[in-house]
Amino acid sequence: MSYIPHTPAETRTMLAEIGVRSIDELFEAAPQSHRFPALDLPPPMSEMEVAAEMLAISEANDHGQDFAIFRGAGAYHHFIPSVVNHILLRGEFYTAYTPYQPEISQGTLQATYEYQSMMCALTGMDAANASHYDGATSLAEAVTVALEASRHRRRKVILSHAIHPQYREVVRTYHQGRDIRIIGDRGRGEIVDLLEMLDDNTAMLALQYPNFFGQINDLATVAEAVHEAGALLVIVANPMALSLFKSPGELGADIVVGEAQPMGVPLGFGGPYLGYFAIRQKYVRRIAGRIIGETRDADGKRAFVMTLRPREQDIKRERATSNICTNQGLMALAASVYMALMGKNGLRQVGELNYHKAHYAAERINRLDGYSVDMSKPFFNEFVVACPRPVEEINQALLEEGIIGGYDLGPHYFHLQDHMLLCATETNGKDEIDRLVEVMGGLG
Amino acid sequence: MGDWKTPANLKYSESDEWFALDGDIVTIGITDYAQDQLNDIVYVEFRDPGDSIDAGDSFGEVESVKAASELYSVVPGEIAEVNTALEDEPETVNADPFGAGWMVKIRAADLAGLDGLMDAAAYDAYCDSR
Amino acid sequence: MMDGQVPEQALQPLIYDISAPGRSGVNLPECDVPRAPLPADLIRDDLPLPEVGEVQVVRHFVKLSQLNYSIDQGLYPLGSCTMKYNPKLNEDAARLPGFAQLHPLTDEAGSQGALFLMHELQGWLGEISGFEAVSLTPAAGAQGEFAGILMIRQYHIDRGEGQRDIILVPNSAHGTNPATVTMAGMEVRELPADAQGNVDMRALHAACEGDLRDRIAGMMITVPSTLGLFESTILEVIETVHDAGGLMYMDGANMNALMGVVKPGELGFDVMHYNLHKTFSTPHGGGGPGSGAVGVNEKLKPYLPGPIVEIIDEGQATGPTLDMPVGATYQVAHERTDGSPQPKPGDGPEPPLYGFVMPEKSIGRMKAFHGNFGMHLRAYAYIRVYGDSGIRDVTRYAVLNANYLRARLMRSYRVPYPRYCGHEFVLEGHIEGVDEVHALDISKRLMDYGFHPPTNYFPLIVPEALLIEPTETEVKEDLDAFVEAMERIAQEARTEPETLLNAPHTAPVRRLDEVRAAKELVLCCAPALPSYS
Numbered sequence A: 001m002s003y004i005p006h007t008p009a010e011t012r013t014m015l016a017e018i019g020v021r022s023i024d025e026l027f028e029a030a031p032q033s034h035r036f037p038a039l040d041l042p043p044p045m046s047e048m049e050v051a052a053e054m055l056a057i058s059e060a061n062d063h064g065q066d067f068a069i070f071r072g073a074g075a076y077h078h079f080i081p082s083v084v085n086h087i088l089l090r091g092e093f094y095t096a097y098t099p100y101q102p103e104i105s106q107g108t109l110q111a112t113y114e115y116q117s118m119m120c121a122l123t124g125m126d127a128a129n130a131s132h133y134d135g136a137t138s139l140a141e142a143v144t145v146a147l148e149a150s151r152h153r154r155r156k157v158i159l160s161h162a163i164h165p166q167y168r169e170v171v172r173t174y175h176q177g178r179d180i181r182i183i184g185d186r187g188r189g190e191i192v193d194l195l196e197m198l199d200d201n202t203a204m205l206a207l208q209y210p211n212f213f214g215q216i217n218d219l220a221t222v223a224e225a226v227h228e229a230g231a232l233l234v235i236v237a238n239p240m241a242l243s244l245f246k247s248p249g250e251l252g253a254d255i256v257v258g259e260a261q262p263m264g265v266p267l268g269f270g271g272p273y274l275g276y277f278a279i280r281q282k283y284v285r286r287i288a289g290r291i292i293g294e295t296r297d298a299d300g301k302r303a304f305v306m307t308l309r310p311r312e313q314d315i316k317r318e319r320a321t322s323n324i325c326t327n328q329g330l331m332a333l334a335a336s337v338y339m340a341l342m343g344k345n346g347l348r349q350v351g352e353l354n355y356h357k358a359h360y361a362a363e364r365i366n367r368l369d370g371y372s373v374d375m376s377k378p379f380f381n382e383f384v385v386a387c388p389r390p391v392e393e394i395n396q397a398l399l400e401e402g403i404i405g406g407y408d409l410g411p412h413y414f415h416l417q418d419h420m421l422l423c424a425t426e427t428n429g430k431d432e433i434d435r436l437v438e439v440m441g442g443l444g
Numbered sequence B: 001m002g003d004w005k006t007p008a009n010l011k012y013s014e015s016d017e018w019f020a021l022d023g024d025i026v027t028i029g030i031t032d033y034a035q036d037q038l039n040d041i042v043y044v045e046f047r048d049p050g051d052s053i054d055a056g057d058s059f060g061e062v063e064s065v066k067a068a069s070e071l072y073s074v075v076p077g078e079i080a081e082v083n084t085a086l087e088d089e090p091e092t093v094n095a096d097p098f099g100a101g102w103m104v105k106i107r108a109a110d111l112a113g114l115d116g117l118m119d120a121a122a123y124d125a126y127c128d129s130r
Numbered sequence C: 001m002m003d004g005q006v007p008e009q010a011l012q013p014l015i016y017d018i019s020a021p022g023r024s025g026v027n028l029p030e031c032d033v034p035r036a037p038l039p040a041d042l043i044r045d046d047l048p049l050p051e052v053g054e055v056q057v058v059r060h061f062v063k064l065s066q067l068n069y070s071i072d073q074g075l076y077p078l079g080s081c082t083m084k085y086n087p088k089l090n091e092d093a094a095r096l097p098g099f100a101q102l103h104p105l106t107d108e109a110g111s112q113g114a115l116f117l118m119h120e121l122q123g124w125l126g127e128i129s130g131f132e133a134v135s136l137t138p139a140a141g142a143q144g145e146f147a148g149i150l151m152i153r154q155y156h157i158d159r160g161e162g163q164r165d166i167i168l169v170p171n172s173a174h175g176t177n178p179a180t181v182t183m184a185g186m187e188v189r190e191l192p193a194d195a196q197g198n199v200d201m202r203a204l205h206a207a208c209e210g211d212l213r214d215r216i217a218g219m220m221i222t223v224p225s226t227l228g229l230f231e232s233t234i235l236e237v238i239e240t241v242h243d244a245g246g247l248m249y250m251d252g253a254n255m256n257a258l259m260g261v262v263k264p265g266e267l268g269f270d271v272m273h274y275n276l277h278k279t280f281s282t283p284h285g286g287g288g289p290g291s292g293a294v295g296v297n298e299k300l301k302p303y304l305p306g307p308i309v310e311i312i313d314e315g316q317a318t319g320p321t322l323d324m325p326v327g328a329t330y331q332v333a334h335e336r337t338d339g340s341p342q343p344k345p346g347d348g349p350e351p352p353l354y355g356f357v358m359p360e361k362s363i364g365r366m367k368a369f370h371g372n373f374g375m376h377l378r379a380y381a382y383i384r385v386y387g388d389s390g391i392r393d394v395t396r397y398a399v400l401n402a403n404y405l406r407a408r409l410m411r412s413y414r415v416p417y418p419r420y421c422g423h424e425f426v427l428e429g430h431i432e433g434v435d436e437v438h439a440l441d442i443s444k445r446l447m448d449y450g451f452h453p454p455t456n457y458f459p460l461i462v463p464e465a466l467l468i469e470p471t472e473t474e475v476k477e478d479l480d481a482f483v484e485a486m487e488r489i490a491q492e493a494r495t496e497p498e499t500l501l502n503a504p505h506t507a508p509v510r511r512l513d514e515v516r517a518a519k520e521l522v523l524c525c526a527p528a529l530p531s532y533s
Ligand SMILES: Cc1ncc(COP(=O)(O)O)c(C=O)c1O
Pocket: A324, A325, A326, C080, C081, C140, C141, C142, C143, C174, C176, C177, C222, C226, C251, C253, C254, C275, C290, C291, C292
């Protein structure tokens, strides 16, 4: 019976103790008319067979071990040191749950506290929570915080069109039941245009950094304008880019959110990922989800505990601002181990590798006939390529050469038909990039 | 009766606020019973002075380790003053709920809401019944 | 230390405390492309991360892990959380490169394996609980609830009944239920429980048949309830709400008590969420990730959060048959890199092509991409292992274990509801005549006996609640040891209450000062960055 350890004799003893003759008697409260339905499921399988089937299914996918990946668009193929996976496979970590009982959860608590600390270091914020589901829901939660910070007197949310399209969709999903306006992202507005929209009804303005097109905008004066209007500046940042570029904190952001998948979490077909959420001290009590704080035990020993609990749904119930309970804890551990391993210099080095690889690819592609790369602004590891043919065709040709090409921007951005978003990371060797350029060139 | 204090000169709400009237200024705090139920208060937050509120509106929140409670006014008006000292020393609410632990002063636009409040004896009976 | 302070006592230094300038835990390749100039004015000056070697990092996190209690170490009877064994097989499967290194935006043709798996899982989950369609996108139970309530809201709006804005929630509900309702912009009405732990039918009828009738959007209810009890009046509850024009949401956190016993969809529920990290064994990960798939009936199918997986081209076969030779389906699919049917000679019928579809009136996306796929594949492997004949046993033995514990513990503790329980039950953590001992003290003392405590103070309607859920994967010897520990604790409460009040004694730390944590709010130990002014 697979993972059920009972012997027939034990089952009999247990039934006798309960005072029933069969297990089925225990289900008498379930309506008889509907009790014990047939289940049309496949028959059971042995571990060996299931393992073989999982391998077969997995190999029906075009994955990073067989293909060179030049696709990003919110999910990034980075190198993950072996240590990360070995730590994640410690049963003490992955088979525990939320540290409700701090005395026997100090491992999870301290590792999460360290994760929070390192996210603060990257983003330049004062506090970070223990995680949200992903970058998109983290942004949606930032909208709630901004609305709360204005005590719901401000009802306008400005989003840049250069925020990941799916993140903007998720913000709309989350807030469809509220009487608020989400504007700014339906056109092609530049940051200056968004700043024009600020008024005393604006709760927040959100920008992505680097933006969805990979570009780094100079945000030096943005915060001032946003704050002048009494609104909050929310920056959606790729933490990997923060290894190189100025922290959003330094640029005046009030809330920094994003997808921390690049920090030690594999592509995994889109999840589980890691929504990080960092905030200035001033707003720390508005943070949703779990947050770990330092304290002492009865002997004065330093220890960690979940704090600010009364804001959470289990205590505040219908007055809570978010319902989040289970988060992405194990992914936060992955990021914690990853950042600890990389450290100050390693992460900077990875950041530079990304930057140089992407620039090398961009420059070579820009020289190809029929292609042009938007180099009008600095970029990190992604860039937009105008192509001479439909992106689908180019990607098809690349696929035949073992390359997963760029992301087709056409379906999301009307003005970007035949444009692809290409990504290069430290995992792409020069030979791979040269091959990419060569195949693309052949289609010029 | 439990061992909490309920000064006779104040009025009380079912949501455990006390109200004191002086001219058109109504001072509000939470009762000794309430602070005891909440246990160690670790945080208070009030609306800003100058904000106007309706009767039944929340003017702030208190938080302990185990609970968070909204604070309600029975009178409409403008928030004249908030006890900013509590921001750094919220434990004052535990120590002296009717004195240094006062929370806000409201310049009341209408005092009718005070009429529906309990006096000390009624409030004690109400707490006993819970 | 110059000022005579004692060095701070700590279990394990912080990662920043073992940092030394110039040390590194990685060995990265040289840059093999020409270096491009960095835009100096946009580059940060300082990156205040620690500098630690690989060996130190390994030891640091291994030592931290040793401060945890986990399922792999022993019984973890945390009620409502279904802390069952997490099969190792599933961890290996999740790490296969075909899953771990699969980009979420890979073209359909290049992700047929993953799409097939999701499609099968959608079908199986639908079958297990009697629903027409399933979306796997929600990331956790709470997000599934949110999706469900948004669907109910939109359903009413589309029928011109947007005034329906009240969701009934029993007072025994998990906190995520009422919080979800508020997030969706709707209103909560709490319903009391009766003496048997069922929803108070009089209160329900009053709500559904009174002035508010036209505002009733639906009801959220957990089955079996958070008390571990099967609502014996469930059919009447469902009918009453339906009669008022509302829809029924089932919180499926407790599905471990229902598999093969009843199908919520057949009982009349319109929508429910599953917690794959509970019922279907995906690991809890120290707080997550989870996965909160939602199932719906025909009414709500067009509203499902997307994307969902559908067959977008039937191929020549009618669908993959489960008795096909292992791997055959997938191998064929693998060859089709251009999305067009390309039968491979000798491999039998052409398999269908799977693709993502956004349901017609979808409430939208709950998160980027398509859910916590890593949890989907584990749940797939789990259901595959048990299959049609085994999945009901999961529930049967979970319920057996719970009732066994309940029967034995009733002798030393008060168990409030005199009925057989589902997969979990509540007892009152209060010892007759020893008022100073609380549920929390019993919990802390359990740690000294080597067990994780049950869930404390939930559900809120039972004083000093201890919610106990052993799960089916626990062996009788361990259940017996747990009972003995609980009996000894009850004894100790009478003879040496101090031992309980000061417990735990053997855990890595003693009880913590939560007031200090909340007041001082030390949330970050990283060196501060130059701040924005
Ligand atoms: C009854 C019940 N409902 C809902 C939830 C929320 O699920 P999740 O934590 O996956 O968001 C829980 C989880 O703990 C629960 O026990």
